[in-house]
Amino acid sequence: MIGRLLAAAAIASAPLATQVAARAASNGTSCANIAALTIPNITIRSSTAVAAGPFTPPGASNALTLPAFCRVEATARPTSDSDIHFEVWIPPAEAWNGKLEGVGNGGYSGAIGYAAMAAGLRRGYAVVSTDTGHAGDDMKFGQGHPEKVIDWAYRSIHVMTDAAKLVVRDAQGRFADRAYFVGCSSGGHQALSEAQRYPDDYDGIIAGDPANNRIRQTFAFLYSWAATHTPDGKPILPAPKLALLTKSAIDACDALDGLKDGIIDDPRRCHFDPAKLACKGSAEDASCLTPPQVDAARKMYEGVKNPRTGEPIFTGWPRGSEGFGESAIQSWRQYVIDPMEPMRVGFFRYFLFHDPNWDYRTIDLDRDLAFAEQKLPFMAAVEKDLTPFKKRGGKLLMYTGWADPVVPPQDTVAYYDAVAKTMGGLDKTREFYRFFLAPGMGHCSGGPGPNQFDMLTALEQWVEKGVAPERITASHSTNGKVDRTRPLCLYPQVARWKGTGSTDDAVNFACVTEAPNAPVRRTTGGGGRE
Numbered sequence: 001m002i003g004r005l006l007a008a009a010a011i012a013s014a015p016l017a018t019q020v021a022a023r024a025a026s027n028g029t030s031c032a033n034i035a036a037l038t039i040p041n042i043t044i045r046s047s048t049a050v051a052a053g054p055f056t057p058p059g060a061s062n063a064l065t066l067p068a069f070c071r072v073e074a075t076a077r078p079t080s081d082s083d084i085h086f087e088v089w090i091p092p093a094e095a096w097n098g099k100l101e102g103v104g105n106g107g108y109s110g111a112i113g114y115a116a117m118a119a120g121l122r123r124g125y126a127v128v129s130t131d132t133g134h135a136g137d138d139m140k141f142g143q144g145h146p147e148k149v150i151d152w153a154y155r156s157i158h159v160m161t162d163a164a165k166l167v168v169r170d171a172q173g174r175f176a177d178r179a180y181f182v183g184c185s186s187g188g189h190q191a192l193s194e195a196q197r198y199p200d201d202y203d204g205i206i207a208g209d210p211a212n213n214r215i216r217q218t219f220a221f222l223y224s225w226a227a228t229h230t231p232d233g234k235p236i237l238p239a240p241k242l243a244l245l246t247k248s249a250i251d252a253c254d255a256l257d258g259l260k261d262g263i264i265d266d267p268r269r270c271h272f273d274p275a276k277l278a279c280k281g282s283a284e285d286a287s288c289l290t291p292p293q294v295d296a297a298r299k300m301y302e303g304v305k306n307p308r309t310g311e312p313i314f315t316g317w318p319r320g321s322e323g324f325g326e327s328a329i330q331s332w333r334q335y336v337i338d339p340m341e342p343m344r345v346g347f348f349r350y351f352l353f354h355d356p357n358w359d360y361r362t363i364d365l366d367r368d369l370a371f372a373e374q375k376l377p378f379m380a381a382v383e384k385d386l387t388p389f390k391k392r393g394g395k396l397l398m399y400t401g402w403a404d405p406v407v408p409p410q411d412t413v414a415y416y417d418a419v420a421k422t423m424g425g426l427d428k429t430r431e432f433y434r435f436f437l438a439p440g441m442g443h444c445s446g447g448p449g450p451n452q453f454d455m456l457t458a459l460e461q462w463v464e465k466g467v468a469p470e471r472i473t474a475s476h477s478t479n480g481k482v483d484r485t486r487p488l489c490l491y492p493q494v495a496r497w498k499g500t501g502s503t504d505d506a507v508n509f510a511c512v513t514e515a516p517n518a519p520v521r522r523t524t525g526g527g528g529r530e
């Protein structure tokens with residue numbers, strides 16, 4: 001308290017910039033001298049002051065426009081086979097918000113997330129990102145390098161976080177007040193892994209569209225590829241048929257949520273059967289599906305089961321995710337249809353069987369899954385007991401798109417439900433872990449539903465002010481112009497139109513509790529939140 005009073009007095013009596021600069025000069029290390037910092041197993045390769053303006057990251061073709069920062073490039077070697085590159089970007093003391101943000105990766109990407117770092121830096125954060133210990137998206141890096149697989153799976157994020165805290169302390173003369181982690185897709189996986197494995201690393205964590213059930217998801221990619229390709233590897237469902245499926249599913253299920261708005265609010269309510277599109281007679285055209293196409297679509301919706309026990313191995317993909325946009329990532333194309341062989345087949349070849357010639361047609365979904373879960377349990381982040389994270393006061397926000405064609409949202413829902421059961425129910429879980437589903441949103445972004453929102457501000461409010469988010473406003477834009485806003489509701493609540501006002505304005509929606517298969521209840525008049 002005394003410190004705070006003194007600081008207030010000092011700010012009142014001196015211009016802010018002078019005051020902060022004086023503190024920085026007395027306590028922090030100049031950017032160039034940070035390279036002299038010695039941390040076990042860490043090599044600081046360079047520390048360079050970067051002036052405000054355009055900055056082109058390594059490997060990028062376009063420059064980012066950034067405020068001034070100190071760029072620290074470093075390598076971590078927690079094992080003799082490790083080669084984890086990471087960067088810490090630190091704002092000057094007068095621009096620093098006093099916090100550290102770790103940012104996540106995508107796919108198996110061995111690349112530092114410069115764009116995400118830039119976003120954090122612009123908000124005043126010191127930011128850190130890693131290449132996860134290898135370069136490039138190819139999974140060959142794991143062949144003969146089990147420690148590198150561990151670095152990718154969970155270790156690199158922890159190591160970069162530990163080191164970044166010390167680097168920031170050195171630069172600013174004090175530790176960051178808070179540390180947050182923000183990631184989507186693999187970054188969402190990393191986010192949950194941090195909460196599960198290293199609860200002390202972060203005060204607040206955002207997990208978007210988390211690919212945390214990694215082993216089973218990888219088996220599902222393989223199964224789904226086989227289900228959607230002919231024996232000689234040709235795709236059964238071409239892109240126009242994917243778009244046809246989405247359009248037909250929306251036509252069939254849009255109104256089930258009580259509002260015809262082009263969005264399937266909850267695909268679990270939707271039981272659209274692709275057989276409805278079966279071609280009449282033998283002639284195939286753009287408006288119908290052949291019997292193999294019907295069969296392939298059904299298998300995509302149904303998911304993969306253990307052939308011996310019939311137990312589900314992994315959920316299918318939701319209706320509405322088939323092909324809702326022009327790009328491959330806005331459809332089943334990128335991860336299932338377009339690849340020449342099953343996506344992430346390298347998992348089996350290089351991480352699991354150590355056989356680069358392994359033939360995916362020899363998969364045994366029963367025996368091989370058991371083997372994978374025994375050999376590589378660290379590849380997944382599915383621990384349901386988050387007591388250590390809750391106890392240390394951590395806050396976790398999770399979101400996902402109900403039309404995600406990459407990570408099926410049903411699996412994310414199942415994980416949250418399982419955590420809630422383990423942690424003593426929904427109320428006790430919500431004290432530290434809140435989940436928001438975005439109807440009609442694709443993988444981390446895009447889609448017909450509102451898909452842009454500021455989760456980090458919500459997390460800051462929760463961690464720093466104790467204000468837990470109840471609803472988060474999301475927007476949808478066309479050609480850069482917002483044309484719809486909606487609340488994302490605290491799971492398991494859903495957004496329902498109040499009955500008056502524009503259905504494109506979030507204020508006209510209430511978040512209500514509804515069982516997924518119960519009849520839709522429309523709220524009327526004001527309020528109505530439950």
Ligand SMILES: [Ca+2]
Nearest residue numbers: 254259261263
């Ligand atoms: Ca609807």
